[in-house]
Structure formats: structure tokens, C-alpha cells
Amino acid sequence: MSRQIRDGLLRRIVSGELGEGDRLxxxxxxxxxxxxxxxxxxxxxxxxxxxxxxxxxxxxSRVLPFVEQTIREAYILRAALEETATRLAMLAGTLPFDLLQEAVEEMRRCARDGDVPGIGLASARFHRHVVQAGGNALLTRAWEALQIEARTAIALMVTGPELERVAEEHHELLDVMRAGDVETACRHARDHQWAYADTPHDPYGTPRGGHRDT
Structure with a gap:
């Protein structure tokens, strides 16, 4: 119930129905x-x-100004945490591929049903499995402190992505992890989060829409 209330109020804040100074x-x-x-x-x-x-x-309580960038900045920190967790989990061989596949299938079902909150929860569950598999309690606490479910819900509201594409992005990430190349998987895990950071450049310094020298 608290999540339903939170997400309901989130939608009103993001849409502007609840504005700066409104009392709750x-x-x-x-x-x-x-x-x-x-x-x-x-x-x-x-x-x-x-x-x-x-x-x-x-x-x-009163509503503060909604600044999208303050929400999306969390994705830069999340990218670093999940890149590290991916490396630790792959080196230890502890990634729960069956649970990750279940989360992907749940995202696909939610995409077919147009269930935005559901796909957000399934996405958070996917990444939580990876973070926990890293076996670093401090990293896990830092990741949880970002309130991943809530920030995912905001990102989905703000960006309005194609839900089918969200599910397939996670399927692609899972395939890369299964392939076993640690560096490729870590890069993919980082890029997966950085894409939502809304910065003028990617993690490698290339302007958005630009081309990196090879």
C-alpha cells in the first residue's frame, strides 16, 4: 500500500499536478x-x-521543485555500483542466472500488459539479484540507499520508454553476463545505467549522438 501511495503521489509530482509548495x-x-x-x-x-x-x-509536508536532473544523477552513481557488483559476481561465479531470467520474463509479461509499475519492480529485482550476488554488504547498502524502485518509477514516468525495449535491454545484459567475458559484461552494466543519466556525453567522453574514434 505504501508503494501504491508513493507511486500515485510521484505521478502527480512528475506531471505537475502537484506543484512546488503544495501541502500533503x-x-x-x-x-x-x-x-x-x-x-x-x-x-x-x-x-x-x-x-x-x-x-x-x-x-x-510540502512539495519541493521537481528537478529531473537530481533524479537522473543517481544513475551515474548506480552505474558505478552495478559495474563493480557485476565484476565481483562474475569473478566469484555467483550470478543467479535462473532468477535473472525470471525477472526478464516478468518484464516481458509486464510489457505485453502495459504494466509500467510492474516492469519497474521487475527491473529493480533483476539488478538487486546482481548486486547481492557481488557479496559486498557495504556496496549493497549503498545501492539500496538510492531507493531503486522509486527512482526507476520516476525514470519510467519521465522518459516514457517503450516497455518492450526495456525488457529486451535486460535480456541483452543477461546474455552478455552468460557469455562470461567480465570486461564486456561490466561495460554493458555501466552503459545500461548511464543511458538514463541524461548527460551531454557518454561514459567515454563522447558527445551524445557523436562517434567515438576507433
Whole structure:
């Protein structure tokens, strides 16, 4: 329920339905979603962690200016974390290929059904399997601190990608990992996240739309 409330409020903030300074009152939100205030409080806590709202004692919460770049910047950090996790997992031989395949199949099903929240959750599950397989607890905690599910939901709302393509991108990443070339897999894992960073250049310094010298 807290995730449903969070994603519902996310859509309103990203679309502009909720603008800078708008107040979010727990009791009113709970009534709207037909729930107690506990999941509302958790949803608001997550939104505050994302920098989208701020709490005001005795006055509820208010919406902060939505800056897409602050959300997408997280993808640069995520790219570095997942590149490292991929390297550790492949060197240790601990990647759970069956679970990764299940996540890809779930993304394909969600794509067929037009289920945007579902494909976001399946994508986060795919990458969590990789990160956890790296076996580095500190790296995993840093990755979880980015609130991956919420940021994925925002990215899908903002960029509006073809859902079928999202599923196939993960299938391609899985194929590269299965092939066993560590450096190629790490590069693919990094590029997979960097594509959402919305920077004027790629990780190699090449301008977007440009061509790298060979």
C-alpha cells in the first residue's frame, strides 16, 4: 500500500499536478486511498528521501521543485555500483542466472500488459539479484540507499520508454553476463545505467549522438 501511495503521489509530482509548495496532509491522503496513516507516512518518508517533498512539523509536508536532473544523477552513481557488483559476481561465479531470467520474463509479461509499475519492480529485482550476488554488504547498502524502485518509477514516468525495449535491454545484459567475458559484461552494466543519466556525453567522453574514434 505504501508503494501504491508513493507511486500515485510521484505521478502527480512528475506531471505537475502537484506543484512546488503544495501541502500533503496525511489524513487526507489516507482517506483518499482508503487506508490508515501508517502506509501514508511511509510513502511520504520515501518521497522525502528522494528530495521531492519536505516535512513541516505540525503542517504536514510540502512539495519541493521537481528537478529531473537530481533524479537522473543517481544513475551515474548506480552505474558505478552495478559495474563493480557485476565484476565481483562474475569473478566469484555467483550470478543467479535462473532468477535473472525470471525477472526478464516478468518484464516481458509486464510489457505485453502495459504494466509500467510492474516492469519497474521487475527491473529493480533483476539488478538487486546482481548486486547481492557481488557479496559486498557495504556496496549493497549503498545501492539500496538510492531507493531503486522509486527512482526507476520516476525514470519510467519521465522518459516514457517503450516497455518492450526495456525488457529486451535486460535480456541483452543477461546474455552478455552468460557469455562470461567480465570486461564486456561490466561495460554493458555501466552503459545500461548511464543511458538514463541524461548527460551531454557518454561514459567515454563522447558527445551524445557523436562517434567515438576507433
Amino acid at each position: 496532509i496525511e489524513t487526507k491522503i489516507a482517506q483518499e486511498f482508503g487506508t490508515s496513516q501508517a502506509p501514508v507516512r511511509e510513502a511520504l518518508r520515501q518521497l522525502e528521501g528522494l528530495g521531492l517533498i519536505e516535512s513541516q512539523p505540525r503542517h504536514g
